[in-house]
Amino acid sequence: MSTGNVSVVLVHGAWADGSSWSKVVERLKARGISAVAAPLPLTSLHDDVAALNRTLERIEGPVVLAGHAYAGAVIGSTRADNVKALVYVAALAPAEGETVGDVFYRGDAHPLAPKLSPDQHGLIWLPEEAFVAAFAQNATVQELTVLGAVQRPISVSCIGEPVGRPLWTDRPSWFLSAEQDRMISPDTQHFMAQRMKARVHSHQVDHTPIVTAPDIVTDVIVEAVQAVSAR
Template identity: 45%
Template sequence: MDTLPNIVLVHGAWADGSSWSEVIPRLQADGYRVTAPQFPLTSLAADVARLRQVLEAQDGPTVVAGHSYGGQIITALGTDAPNAVALVYVAAFALDEGESLGALLAQGPTPAALEHLITDKQGQVWLPEGDFVERFAAGVDPARARVLHAVQQPIAGSSFADVLGAPAWKSLPSWYLVAERDQAIPPQAEQLFASRMGATTVSVPAGHLAMLSHPAETTDLIKAAAGSVGGQLPA
Protein backbone atom coordinates (compact mmCIF):
# COMPACT_ATOMS: atom_id res chain seq x y z
CA MET A 1 0.00 0.00 0.00
CA ASP A 2 1.27 3.49 -0.82
CA THR A 3 2.47 5.66 2.03
CA LEU A 4 1.40 9.28 2.20
CA PRO A 5 3.40 11.81 0.17
CA ASN A 6 5.29 14.56 1.95
CA ILE A 7 3.91 18.10 1.98
CA VAL A 8 6.04 21.22 1.52
CA LEU A 9 4.31 24.57 2.12
CA VAL A 10 5.73 27.72 0.53
CA HIS A 11 4.88 31.11 2.00
CA GLY A 12 4.55 34.30 0.01
CA ALA A 13 5.73 37.90 0.33
CA TRP A 14 5.22 39.79 3.59
CA ALA A 15 4.89 36.46 5.40
CA ASP A 16 6.83 33.51 6.74
CA GLY A 17 6.22 29.80 7.29
CA SER A 18 3.89 30.51 10.20
CA SER A 19 1.30 31.71 7.69
CA TRP A 20 0.50 28.00 7.30
CA SER A 21 -0.05 27.55 11.06
CA GLU A 22 -3.73 26.59 10.69
CA VAL A 23 -3.05 24.06 7.93
CA ILE A 24 0.03 22.33 9.34
CA PRO A 25 -1.64 20.68 12.39
CA ARG A 26 -4.56 19.50 10.26
CA LEU A 27 -2.21 17.76 7.84
CA GLN A 28 -0.07 16.36 10.64
CA ALA A 29 -3.16 14.97 12.37
CA ASP A 30 -3.85 12.95 9.21
CA GLY A 31 -0.33 11.51 9.18
CA TYR A 32 1.41 13.79 6.67
CA ARG A 33 5.03 14.83 7.07
CA VAL A 34 4.93 18.61 6.64
CA THR A 35 7.70 21.13 6.07
CA ALA A 36 7.07 24.89 5.96
CA PRO A 37 10.48 26.50 5.45
CA GLN A 38 11.43 30.16 5.57
CA PHE A 39 12.31 31.85 2.27
CA PRO A 40 14.70 34.82 2.00
CA LEU A 41 12.55 36.78 -0.48
CA THR A 42 15.75 38.45 -1.70
CA SER A 43 15.36 37.22 -5.29
CA LEU A 44 13.38 34.62 -7.16
CA ALA A 45 16.59 32.66 -7.80
CA ALA A 46 17.40 32.57 -4.08
CA ASP A 47 13.88 31.48 -3.19
CA VAL A 48 13.89 28.70 -5.78
CA ALA A 49 17.30 27.55 -4.55
CA ARG A 50 15.92 27.29 -1.00
CA LEU A 51 12.92 25.31 -2.22
CA ARG A 52 15.12 22.92 -4.20
CA GLN A 53 17.24 22.40 -1.08
CA VAL A 54 14.13 21.50 0.91
CA LEU A 55 12.75 19.22 -1.81
CA GLU A 56 16.02 17.36 -2.19
CA ALA A 57 15.88 16.60 1.54
CA GLN A 58 12.44 14.98 1.27
CA ASP A 59 12.27 11.20 1.53
CA GLY A 60 9.98 10.38 -1.36
CA PRO A 61 7.26 12.07 -3.41
CA THR A 62 6.19 15.51 -2.30
CA VAL A 63 3.19 17.75 -2.87
CA VAL A 64 4.28 21.40 -3.02
CA ALA A 65 1.78 24.10 -2.09
CA GLY A 66 2.40 27.82 -2.56
CA HIS A 67 0.51 30.90 -1.42
CA SER A 68 0.63 34.25 -3.25
CA TYR A 69 4.26 34.90 -4.33
CA GLY A 70 4.91 31.34 -3.16
CA GLY A 71 3.13 30.33 -6.36
CA GLN A 72 5.83 32.15 -8.30
CA ILE A 73 8.48 30.17 -6.41
CA ILE A 74 6.93 26.76 -7.06
CA THR A 75 6.23 27.63 -10.69
CA ALA A 76 9.87 28.66 -11.21
CA LEU A 77 11.03 25.18 -10.18
CA GLY A 78 10.73 24.38 -13.89
CA THR A 79 10.47 20.89 -15.31
CA ASP A 80 12.95 19.09 -13.04
CA ALA A 81 11.74 19.74 -9.50
CA PRO A 82 13.29 17.09 -7.21
CA ASN A 83 10.73 14.76 -5.60
CA ALA A 84 7.79 17.04 -6.55
CA VAL A 85 4.75 15.18 -7.87
CA ALA A 86 1.96 17.78 -7.61
CA LEU A 87 1.49 21.52 -7.18
CA VAL A 88 -1.19 23.31 -5.15
CA TYR A 89 -1.78 27.03 -5.60
CA VAL A 90 -3.59 28.90 -2.82
CA ALA A 91 -4.60 32.39 -3.99
CA ALA A 92 -1.26 32.35 -5.78
CA PHE A 93 0.50 33.63 -8.86
CA ALA A 94 0.88 31.00 -11.59
CA LEU A 95 2.65 32.74 -14.44
CA ASP A 96 3.67 31.32 -17.80
CA GLU A 97 7.03 31.41 -19.55
CA GLY A 98 8.18 34.93 -20.38
CA GLU A 99 5.86 36.63 -17.86
CA SER A 100 6.81 38.68 -14.80
CA LEU A 101 4.89 39.83 -11.75
CA GLY A 102 5.51 43.48 -12.52
CA ALA A 103 4.23 43.23 -16.09
CA LEU A 104 1.18 41.30 -14.94
CA LEU A 105 0.28 43.78 -12.21
CA ALA A 106 0.76 46.68 -14.63
CA GLN A 107 -2.02 45.35 -16.88
CA GLY A 108 -4.84 46.57 -14.65
CA PRO A 109 -5.66 48.73 -11.64
CA THR A 110 -3.40 48.18 -8.66
CA PRO A 111 -5.06 45.72 -6.25
CA ALA A 112 -6.35 47.48 -3.14
CA ALA A 113 -3.95 45.67 -0.80
CA LEU A 114 -0.94 46.81 -2.85
CA GLU A 115 -1.81 50.48 -3.41
CA HIS A 116 0.58 51.91 -0.81
CA LEU A 117 3.67 49.71 -0.93
CA ILE A 118 6.73 51.11 0.85
CA THR A 119 10.17 50.61 -0.72
CA ASP A 120 13.11 51.21 1.63
CA LYS A 121 16.65 52.35 0.80
CA GLN A 122 17.75 48.74 0.29
CA GLY A 123 15.06 48.14 -2.33
CA GLN A 124 12.97 45.99 0.00
CA VAL A 125 9.19 46.34 -0.31
CA TRP A 126 6.90 46.43 2.73
CA LEU A 127 3.15 46.61 3.34
CA PRO A 128 1.85 49.37 5.64
CA GLU A 129 -0.22 48.27 8.62
CA GLY A 130 -3.56 49.63 7.45
CA ASP A 131 -3.48 47.92 4.08
CA PHE A 132 -2.09 44.75 5.61
CA VAL A 133 -4.75 44.38 8.30
CA GLU A 134 -7.77 45.65 6.38
CA ARG A 135 -7.06 44.32 2.89
CA PHE A 136 -4.18 41.84 2.68
CA ALA A 137 -5.43 39.97 5.75
CA ALA A 138 -9.15 40.65 5.26
CA GLY A 139 -11.16 37.89 6.91
CA VAL A 140 -8.50 37.23 9.56
CA ASP A 141 -9.09 38.40 13.14
CA PRO A 142 -7.69 41.96 13.24
CA ALA A 143 -5.62 41.30 16.37
CA ARG A 144 -3.97 38.35 14.66
CA ALA A 145 -3.56 40.35 11.45
CA ARG A 146 -1.63 43.01 13.36
CA VAL A 147 0.73 40.34 14.66
CA LEU A 148 1.21 39.05 11.12
CA HIS A 149 2.02 42.60 10.02
CA ALA A 150 4.56 42.95 12.82
CA VAL A 151 6.47 39.85 11.67
CA GLN A 152 6.18 40.45 7.92
CA GLN A 153 9.20 39.74 5.73
CA PRO A 154 9.76 42.29 2.97
CA ILE A 155 10.32 41.19 -0.61
CA ALA A 156 13.04 42.52 -2.89
CA GLY A 157 11.56 44.94 -5.40
CA SER A 158 13.68 43.30 -8.09
CA SER A 159 11.58 40.14 -7.74
CA PHE A 160 8.75 41.86 -9.58
CA ALA A 161 10.94 42.11 -12.69
CA ASP A 162 12.12 38.48 -12.72
CA VAL A 163 10.93 36.77 -15.91
CA LEU A 164 9.71 33.22 -15.59
CA GLY A 165 11.24 30.33 -17.50
CA ALA A 166 9.47 27.04 -18.26
CA PRO A 167 6.73 26.72 -15.60
CA ALA A 168 6.55 23.64 -13.40
CA TRP A 169 2.79 23.38 -13.90
CA LYS A 170 3.33 22.30 -17.49
CA SER A 171 4.88 19.04 -16.30
CA LEU A 172 3.11 18.43 -12.97
CA PRO A 173 -0.60 18.09 -12.11
CA SER A 174 -1.96 21.19 -10.42
CA TRP A 175 -4.71 22.26 -8.01
CA TYR A 176 -5.89 25.81 -7.36
CA LEU A 177 -7.84 27.52 -4.59
CA VAL A 178 -9.47 30.75 -5.82
CA ALA A 179 -10.07 33.31 -3.06
CA GLU A 180 -13.24 35.05 -4.18
CA ARG A 181 -12.68 38.14 -1.97
CA ASP A 182 -8.96 38.54 -2.60
CA GLN A 183 -7.74 42.15 -2.55
CA ALA A 184 -4.09 41.36 -3.39
CA ILE A 185 -4.55 39.21 -6.51
CA PRO A 186 -7.77 39.83 -8.46
CA PRO A 187 -10.00 36.74 -8.25
CA GLN A 188 -10.48 36.96 -12.03
CA ALA A 189 -6.72 36.59 -12.46
CA GLU A 190 -6.74 33.57 -10.16
CA GLN A 191 -9.48 31.99 -12.27
CA LEU A 192 -7.39 32.66 -15.38
CA PHE A 193 -4.30 31.08 -13.84
CA ALA A 194 -6.26 27.99 -12.84
CA SER A 195 -7.98 27.69 -16.20
CA ARG A 196 -4.90 27.87 -18.37
CA MET A 197 -3.10 25.38 -16.13
CA GLY A 198 -6.00 22.99 -16.36
CA ALA A 199 -5.91 22.89 -12.58
CA THR A 200 -8.47 21.15 -10.41
CA THR A 201 -10.10 24.24 -8.91
CA VAL A 202 -12.16 25.17 -5.87
CA SER A 203 -13.47 28.63 -4.97
CA VAL A 204 -13.96 29.85 -1.42
CA PRO A 205 -15.41 33.14 -0.09
CA ALA A 206 -12.05 34.14 1.35
CA GLY A 207 -9.65 37.05 1.32
CA HIS A 208 -6.01 36.73 0.31
CA LEU A 209 -4.90 34.76 3.39
CA ALA A 210 -7.27 31.89 2.66
CA MET A 211 -5.10 29.33 4.45
CA LEU A 212 -5.68 31.26 7.68
CA SER A 213 -9.32 32.28 7.25
CA HIS A 214 -10.40 29.02 5.55
CA PRO A 215 -7.88 26.40 6.70
CA ALA A 216 -10.24 23.44 6.37
CA GLU A 217 -10.91 24.08 2.68
CA THR A 218 -7.21 24.74 2.05
CA THR A 219 -6.23 21.52 3.80
CA ASP A 220 -8.84 19.53 1.91
CA LEU A 221 -7.45 20.73 -1.43
CA ILE A 222 -3.90 19.80 -0.46
CA LYS A 223 -5.13 16.39 0.67
CA ALA A 224 -7.01 15.94 -2.60
CA ALA A 225 -3.77 16.54 -4.50
CA ALA A 226 -1.91 14.17 -2.19
CA GLY A 227 -4.57 11.50 -2.59
CA SER A 228 -4.38 11.65 -6.35
CA VAL A 229 -0.61 11.11 -6.55
CA GLY A 230 -0.08 8.65 -3.70
CA GLY A 231 3.14 7.98 -1.88
CA GLN A 232 5.35 6.47 -4.57
CA LEU A 233 7.52 8.29 -7.09
CA PRO A 234 6.74 7.47 -10.73
CA ALA A 235 8.88 4.71 -12.18
Protein backbone atom coordinates (compact mmCIF):
# COMPACT_ATOMS: atom_id res chain seq x y z
CA MET A 1 0.00 0.00 0.00
CA SER A 2 1.40 3.35 -1.01
CA THR A 3 0.63 6.23 1.34
CA GLY A 4 3.44 8.52 0.25
CA ASN A 5 4.43 10.98 2.97
CA VAL A 6 0.88 11.56 4.20
CA SER A 7 0.51 11.86 7.96
CA VAL A 8 -2.64 11.61 10.06
CA VAL A 9 -3.61 13.96 12.87
CA LEU A 10 -6.33 12.66 15.20
CA VAL A 11 -8.46 14.99 17.30
CA HIS A 12 -10.44 13.90 20.35
CA GLY A 13 -13.87 15.13 21.32
CA ALA A 14 -15.55 16.13 24.56
CA TRP A 15 -15.14 13.95 27.67
CA ALA A 16 -12.06 12.33 26.16
CA ASP A 17 -8.37 12.86 25.56
CA GLY A 18 -5.83 11.71 22.99
CA SER A 19 -5.73 8.21 24.48
CA SER A 20 -9.18 7.58 23.01
CA TRP A 21 -7.42 7.20 19.65
CA SER A 22 -4.81 4.70 20.89
CA LYS A 23 -6.22 1.67 19.05
CA VAL A 24 -6.44 3.60 15.79
CA VAL A 25 -2.88 4.90 16.22
CA GLU A 26 -1.63 1.32 16.61
CA ARG A 27 -3.50 0.15 13.51
CA LEU A 28 -2.31 3.05 11.38
CA LYS A 29 1.26 2.37 12.48
CA ALA A 30 0.85 -1.27 11.42
CA ARG A 31 -0.08 -0.01 7.95
CA GLY A 32 2.95 2.27 7.78
CA ILE A 33 1.10 5.50 8.48
CA SER A 34 2.39 8.03 11.00
CA ALA A 35 -0.28 9.43 13.33
CA VAL A 36 -0.32 12.08 16.04
CA ALA A 37 -3.14 12.76 18.50
CA ALA A 38 -3.62 16.49 19.02
CA PRO A 39 -4.40 17.55 22.60
CA LEU A 40 -7.28 20.00 23.03
CA PRO A 41 -7.91 22.10 26.14
CA LEU A 42 -11.70 22.01 25.57
CA THR A 43 -11.90 25.56 26.95
CA SER A 44 -13.39 27.27 23.89
CA LEU A 45 -13.69 26.50 20.21
CA HIS A 46 -11.16 29.25 19.50
CA ASP A 47 -8.69 27.78 21.99
CA ASP A 48 -9.16 24.28 20.59
CA VAL A 49 -8.55 25.38 17.00
CA ALA A 50 -5.41 27.23 18.13
CA ALA A 51 -4.18 24.08 19.88
CA LEU A 52 -4.84 22.00 16.78
CA ASN A 53 -2.97 24.52 14.63
CA ARG A 54 0.06 24.23 16.91
CA THR A 55 0.08 20.48 16.31
CA LEU A 56 -0.36 20.89 12.56
CA GLU A 57 2.59 23.30 12.45
CA ARG A 58 4.84 20.47 13.62
CA ILE A 59 3.84 18.12 10.78
CA GLU A 60 5.78 18.12 7.53
CA GLY A 61 3.99 17.09 4.37
CA PRO A 62 0.30 16.55 3.62
CA VAL A 63 -2.09 15.71 6.45
CA VAL A 64 -5.35 13.82 6.73
CA LEU A 65 -7.18 15.33 9.69
CA ALA A 66 -9.65 13.15 11.61
CA GLY A 67 -12.00 14.30 14.34
CA HIS A 68 -14.37 12.48 16.68
CA ALA A 69 -17.66 13.97 17.89
CA TYR A 70 -17.17 17.61 19.02
CA ALA A 71 -13.80 17.66 17.26
CA GLY A 72 -15.60 17.78 13.92
CA ALA A 73 -16.19 21.48 14.59
CA VAL A 74 -12.51 21.90 15.45
CA ILE A 75 -11.09 20.20 12.36
CA GLY A 76 -13.53 22.15 10.19
CA SER A 77 -12.32 25.44 11.65
CA THR A 78 -8.62 25.17 10.89
CA ARG A 79 -7.27 26.84 7.77
CA ALA A 80 -3.92 25.02 7.78
CA ASP A 81 -2.58 24.60 4.25
CA ASN A 82 -1.13 21.16 4.87
CA VAL A 83 -4.55 19.63 5.60
CA LYS A 84 -5.58 17.84 2.40
CA ALA A 85 -8.59 15.80 3.57
CA LEU A 86 -10.94 15.56 6.54
CA VAL A 87 -12.43 12.49 8.23
CA TYR A 88 -15.45 12.87 10.49
CA VAL A 89 -16.07 10.03 12.93
CA ALA A 90 -19.58 10.33 14.36
CA ALA A 91 -18.68 14.00 14.39
CA LEU A 92 -20.40 17.36 14.40
CA ALA A 93 -20.00 19.53 11.30
CA PRO A 94 -21.60 22.94 11.80
CA ALA A 95 -21.92 25.10 8.71
CA GLU A 96 -20.87 28.74 8.56
CA GLY A 97 -22.66 30.73 11.27
CA GLU A 98 -23.83 27.65 13.16
CA THR A 99 -22.65 26.56 16.60
CA VAL A 100 -21.84 23.10 17.91
CA GLY A 101 -25.01 23.33 19.98
CA ASP A 102 -27.10 24.05 16.88
CA VAL A 103 -26.20 20.75 15.27
CA PHE A 104 -25.87 18.70 18.49
CA TYR A 105 -29.42 19.57 19.52
CA ARG A 106 -30.86 19.54 15.99
CA GLY A 107 -32.72 16.23 16.30
CA ASP A 108 -34.61 14.45 19.04
CA ALA A 109 -32.38 13.10 21.78
CA HIS A 110 -32.08 9.35 22.26
CA PRO A 111 -34.04 8.14 25.31
CA LEU A 112 -30.77 7.10 26.98
CA ALA A 113 -28.88 10.29 26.12
CA PRO A 114 -27.64 12.12 29.22
CA LYS A 115 -29.07 15.41 30.41
CA LEU A 116 -26.14 17.81 30.26
CA SER A 117 -25.65 20.97 32.29
CA PRO A 118 -22.59 23.02 33.29
CA ASP A 119 -21.15 23.15 36.79
CA GLN A 120 -20.33 26.37 38.67
CA HIS A 121 -17.20 26.75 36.54
CA GLY A 122 -19.06 26.57 33.23
CA LEU A 123 -17.75 23.06 32.57
CA ILE A 124 -19.90 20.17 31.39
CA TRP A 125 -19.01 16.74 32.75
CA LEU A 126 -20.45 13.50 31.42
CA PRO A 127 -22.23 11.54 34.18
CA GLU A 128 -20.50 8.25 34.91
CA GLU A 129 -23.55 6.20 33.99
CA ALA A 130 -23.70 7.90 30.59
CA PHE A 131 -20.53 6.22 29.39
CA VAL A 132 -22.18 2.80 29.35
CA ALA A 133 -25.66 4.07 28.48
CA ALA A 134 -24.84 6.35 25.56
CA PHE A 135 -21.20 7.29 25.02
CA ALA A 136 -19.81 3.82 24.33
CA GLN A 137 -22.45 1.19 25.02
CA ASN A 138 -20.47 -1.40 23.02
CA ALA A 139 -17.30 -0.95 25.07
CA THR A 140 -15.89 -3.55 27.44
CA VAL A 141 -15.88 -3.00 31.19
CA GLN A 142 -12.16 -2.27 31.03
CA GLU A 143 -12.60 0.27 28.22
CA LEU A 144 -15.42 1.99 30.08
CA THR A 145 -13.28 2.19 33.21
CA VAL A 146 -10.54 4.02 31.32
CA LEU A 147 -12.96 6.31 29.44
CA GLY A 148 -14.54 7.38 32.69
CA ALA A 149 -11.22 7.83 34.47
CA VAL A 150 -9.63 10.08 31.84
CA GLN A 151 -12.67 12.12 30.85
CA ARG A 152 -12.10 15.84 30.42
CA PRO A 153 -14.96 18.31 30.76
CA ILE A 154 -15.93 20.61 27.94
CA SER A 155 -16.62 24.30 28.45
CA VAL A 156 -19.96 25.78 27.45
CA SER A 157 -17.87 28.23 25.40
CA CYS A 158 -17.04 25.38 23.02
CA ILE A 159 -20.62 24.77 22.00
CA GLY A 160 -21.90 28.34 21.70
CA GLU A 161 -19.34 29.88 19.35
CA PRO A 162 -20.44 30.23 15.68
CA VAL A 163 -18.00 28.79 13.17
CA GLY A 164 -16.60 30.51 10.12
CA ARG A 165 -16.41 29.01 6.65
CA PRO A 166 -15.70 25.34 7.36
CA LEU A 167 -12.76 23.66 5.71
CA TRP A 168 -14.98 20.87 4.38
CA THR A 169 -16.28 23.33 1.80
CA ASP A 170 -12.78 23.40 0.28
CA ARG A 171 -11.33 19.94 1.01
CA PRO A 172 -12.56 16.39 0.31
CA SER A 173 -14.18 14.82 3.34
CA TRP A 174 -15.15 11.40 4.62
CA PHE A 175 -17.87 10.70 7.18
CA LEU A 176 -18.26 7.60 9.32
CA SER A 177 -21.93 7.59 10.32
CA ALA A 178 -22.57 5.71 13.56
CA GLU A 179 -26.01 4.12 13.28
CA GLN A 180 -26.13 3.10 16.96
CA ASP A 181 -25.11 6.54 18.21
CA ARG A 182 -27.03 7.66 21.31
CA MET A 183 -25.21 10.98 21.69
CA ILE A 184 -25.48 12.48 18.19
CA SER A 185 -28.57 11.44 16.28
CA PRO A 186 -27.80 9.27 13.22
CA ASP A 187 -30.33 11.38 11.32
CA THR A 188 -28.29 14.47 12.16
CA GLN A 189 -25.13 12.71 11.02
CA HIS A 190 -26.77 11.85 7.69
CA PHE A 191 -27.93 15.46 7.29
CA MET A 192 -24.46 16.87 7.94
CA ALA A 193 -22.68 14.35 5.73
CA GLN A 194 -25.06 15.02 2.86
CA ARG A 195 -24.65 18.78 2.90
CA MET A 196 -20.87 18.34 3.19
CA LYS A 197 -20.96 16.10 0.11
CA ALA A 198 -18.81 13.73 2.13
CA ARG A 199 -17.96 10.17 1.17
CA VAL A 200 -20.11 8.32 3.67
CA HIS A 201 -19.41 5.02 5.40
CA SER A 202 -22.40 3.93 7.47
CA HIS A 203 -21.84 1.30 10.17
CA GLN A 204 -23.70 -0.27 13.07
CA VAL A 205 -21.40 1.21 15.69
CA ASP A 206 -21.88 3.34 18.80
CA HIS A 207 -20.84 6.94 19.38
CA THR A 208 -17.22 6.04 20.11
CA PRO A 209 -16.06 3.60 17.40
CA ILE A 210 -12.49 4.86 17.81
CA VAL A 211 -12.56 2.65 20.92
CA THR A 212 -15.20 0.03 20.15
CA ALA A 213 -14.66 -0.47 16.38
CA PRO A 214 -11.13 0.76 15.62
CA ASP A 215 -10.71 -1.42 12.51
CA ILE A 216 -13.68 0.28 10.84
CA VAL A 217 -12.39 3.74 11.74
CA THR A 218 -8.90 2.90 10.54
CA ASP A 219 -10.20 1.67 7.19
CA VAL A 220 -11.98 4.97 6.55
CA ILE A 221 -8.90 7.00 7.47
CA VAL A 222 -6.69 4.83 5.27
CA GLU A 223 -9.07 5.37 2.36
CA ALA A 224 -8.63 9.13 2.78
CA VAL A 225 -4.85 8.76 3.08
CA GLN A 226 -4.70 6.75 -0.13
CA ALA A 227 -6.83 9.31 -1.95
CA VAL A 228 -4.48 12.12 -0.88
CA SER A 229 -1.32 10.18 -1.72
CA ALA A 230 -2.69 9.32 -5.19
CA ARG A 231 -2.92 12.96 -6.24
